[in-house]
Amino acid sequence: MTNEELQQLVMKISANIFNKPFMHEAYFNNRLKTTGGRYMLRTHHIQINPTSFELYGLEELEGIIRHELCHYHLHIEGKGYKHRDKDFKELLKMTNSPRFCANLVSTKRTTRRISHVYGCMSCGLLYRRKIRLNTSKYRCGKCSGPLMKVE
Template identity: 60%
Template structure:
């Protein structure tokens, strides 16, 4: 879908559902990662994440457009346009707009963490650490003996 088709769709949704004209620009923004779209307060433009259409289709795209148009029309009219405002929540309900969009990015698998185990040369006390320790700088907290690295594990 092109930016021109998106603009036509935004104008159509604005007229059909809100009964008001959309007088600014609407376009796709590939740099949006976690959000479906955003309304720009200063320029009044609407940016849409192209992944919304690619992953979930036209129904989800129209839902995101309706959500952003709620921000747009309330801001233009000088009413509460933020998510926490009663005006915004009421308009979401009356236009049947979604409060959130579907998940666009899968969460990355947790990085493997390393676990360092150090042992005191005098008293044999074990120390488990996530961060590597400088054994020339630090000593045992119990007997002030020298520390040395016993093992290095990769944990998930």
């Protein structure tokens, strides 16, 4: 889907569901990582995460657009447009808009990068550390022997 097609879709949803015109720009923003979309207060533009469309399809995209249009129309009218506002929650229900988008961030934990390995010169115990340590300041916790950088 191109930005022009997205613009037309947002204008169509705004006219059909909200019965109000969308007079600003809607476009994809590849830099959005954790959210499905974003309404910009100063410019009134709507940015959409293209990953949400690629992963979950048109139905999820339309839900995100409806959610962002709730922010848009309430802000233009001077009503409560924030997630915690009563006006916003009521408009979400009226338009059948989702409160949250589908999860975009993987829940897989990243492994810790270990770049420094130290060994005890007496007992041979290894210490793996992300941050470099001063071997003249620290000793082995097991036998109090001196430490030496292994890798």
